[in-house]
Amino acid sequence: MNRIFTASAVALIASLSAANAATEIQWWHAMGGELGAKVEEIAKNFNESQSDYVVVPSYKGNYVETMTAAIAAFRAKEQPAVVQVFEVGTGTMIAAQGAIYPVYQLMADNNEPFDPASYLPAVAGYYTDTDGNMLSMPFNSSTPIMYYNKTVFEKAGLDPNAPPKTWAEMEEASKKIVESGAATCGFTTGWISWIQTENLSAWHNVPIGTLENGFGGLDARLELNGPVQVKHWGNMKKWADEGLYKYAGPLGGDNAPPMFYSQECAMMMNSSGSRAAVVENSKDFELGYAMLPYYDDVEGAPQNSIIGGATLWVLQGRPAEEYAGVAKFFTYLSSPEVQADWHQVTGYLPITTAAYELSQEQGYYEANPGADTAIKQINLNPPTPNSKGLRFGNYVQVRTIIDEEFEALLGGSKDAQGALDAVVERGNKLIEEFQAQNQ
């Protein structure tokens, strides 16, 4: 049976009459709200810049939903040409040889200019195989930074221009804020997994897993139950009990932004990619940016933070003319103008050196103090094997386990060591299962 008259048919007819027989390229993404509006603008501008291809972006829910939708679609042979997959899905995607079309190969096959060296090392490194080939196209990369409320700082008698640098200062500032009544909680954070576990490890130059955090192959296992992580989780529990810190939920921590916007919490650690939304919603107070805090008794801290966000993966099994269009689109997407604009509007990192330089030339960082906090943080030191990123299979579920065990810690049923040991034990089971599935 045929699908009856549908909205896409209308759109298709409209686009057909405008551009004769343009090839349609499906791009599934996870960018909602203001970010989604920007994604659509990018696609629209590309579509208007030429007449052979039409990129059709579709929002597919959050990162997890988008990735699982794409995998399900691939199994059903209904996959889009391009899908946005978040960084922790990288392990799963790389292992799926035969399902993915590596970007370096796509660009070469279609004779598009492509130079991996033009990308920021901290960004490109995350998505490069051991031979130095880039497998996916960096798009929105971010790193966690700290947003803070200068108005509340002032009320609490703190220097609004001297945000806490270390966790000890963080604790002290939070105490002052709560005791003075300037706000009911000192700080909150999005992403327990990404920010308070993975980035915490990289920032203190301690490993998350063996074999260079999984870059060395499928045999790698988790080892994030070391003294630094245990100490930090233990502190988080203590601070939660003291009311200095408020937990904002699993995954991205949906409740962190509202608590920060409502001035309930004076500080929030969250993705630099949330910058657009934070600026938009913090008109009632003065906003400040800072790097993540660190423990000054850990040697080598602060090292550099690792990225998060997502890249664009190309899936196999589409007609060749679509891939030619994808290659053209990627060239467009990584042009300094498009990247600089995306970076400046959203707060995501500029993924190429050229885009960073262009933003500097345009005077963006002078006009927006603090906006380069994220870049400075990932470039603070050259990445070590502990701070390049991480690459494990089934890591999406490992993140869920991290959340669950953190919740068990907060709920009081486990101590920090017990919770992190459980993360390692349960997580390694999933990683072993993944290894078995992919050998």
Next chain:
Amino acid sequence: MVENRPFLNFLAHLVLILGVVVVALPVWIALVASTRASNDFLQGVVPMWFGTHGPENYARMLGQGISTSGMPPVGWMMVNSLIMALGISFGKIAISITSAFAIVYFRFPFRMVAFWIIFATLMLPVEVRIVPTFKVVADLGMLNSYPGLIIPLIASATATFLFRQVFLTMPDELTEAARIDGAGPMKFFRDILLPLSRTNIAALFVIMFIYGWNQYLWPLLITTGSDMYTVVAGIKRMTTVADTDPQWNYIMATAVMAMLPPLLVVIFMQRLFVKGLVETEK
């Protein structure tokens, strides 16, 4: 009434009013939220009284939707939901009534086998076999299509059993008379059984319409293009966003619109609704 006790009557009213308030609270809050501006929900407590942004919120969702949250205009999604709900209700009724007719009015080999196969559908709710069913639908090329939304959900043991009960209570004299008149089985079915089952069909239709409209997991999985989204599954897409905040005013405006059609059906066809609900479970 056994006796008149004013205090007990008062208590009954009190209990019921409290009950109605509890039951209505979520919908009240949804109505209120749908009339506020999006930044009313980021600071402090949810407002309890109406704002002034109702018309623009509803107009926005009906007119253009929010493509950046994967929300096509609500009007179109309501059309999809309607097609799905009607398809499921008509489909279920059609295939169940003919099955029941075959089982009640004919004796044929393997009749009990057919009966048990239909019975098996009761034992396999879609949630239990979701992954392989998805694969079957994908292999048949039915993803993202109306048949894919409808056909896998139309097999129904409960509806078949309902019609079986109804037919079993029909007097045998009717059949005898029809046979004496020389009417074939299909003529008997069309001219006698169908008209006599009219209210049962209508009652079942009401229940199945609500069932179909409110489907969630199935449309969520098999609709991959925004042109096929249904409104109930669409709401969920709006609530999960990466690196930004849910737009509660739009979510609630959509929720209110998604609730409306089945709500109207229940309120205005209350008699049929109650009949359908009680009968399908007998």
Next chain:
Amino acid sequence: MKRALFHNKFLPWLLLAPQLIVTAIFFLWPAAQAIRQSFLREDAFGLRSQFVGLANYRALWGSSEYLNSFKVTLIFTVSVTVLTMVFALLMAVAVDRLVRSEKVYTTLLIWPYAVAPAVAGVLWWFIFNPSIGILPYVLSQIGISFNWIYDKTDAMIFVVIASAWSRISYSFLFFVAGLQSIPGSLREAAAIDGAGPVKRFFTITLPLLSPTTFFLLVVNLVYAMFETFAVIDATTLGGPAQSTNILVYKVYQDGFVGQNLGSSAAQSVVLMVIVIALTVIQFRFIEKRVAY
């Protein structure tokens, strides 16, 4: 059984064909596939698969999460059923007293049935939202901290309320029908004997309602176990720390989100066994009910 029948070899199969074909393709075949898949190990993209025997089942039995999911499901289904039925019975008894306003109250109480469980979940999510929701706010005013995002008990309370809400109207209608079928003469006789309203309720009304109550018990248990998927998916997603991850939700999570198809299929098979058992119980009871 009918005495008057039609005779035709071909026609009955033709009449049954649509139902049987749909059942075979979308019910029986997937069920068989689930059984097959439960003995396999496959990667996410479906590129490689191997036979692993009972490994998926053994892994389930050794998984504390899966056993936890059983416990969670039990607590959840029993709580939803009890909450729904107590609330519905209370309303039904009250309505039964009030002859004149019965219809108005009935209308005002039955409409939640029309609200999709997924929508109900979103509505309750909004009400229970720890930072902006009205209920945590009210509770905090009286000194109770309610935060389902990390408190397991609070999360359970939250999903139980959201699930029960959708189901109240259904039980309510059956209780009202049940109450109305109790002969008034019985209650009058008891009243003449001097039994007060409370005593009458417990000695006469409740025992006479027991067929309805038992029926609702089974139906509501089945509902809570299998049809609350949407509520969980729209609210807690099974969290925090697996505390609301009921069996049906776990099948979906492990299969679609976790991409662990073998394990998900093994769980499907376990669930099928449970449904079959429940259906048999339900059907035996219904047959009895039809009999008298």
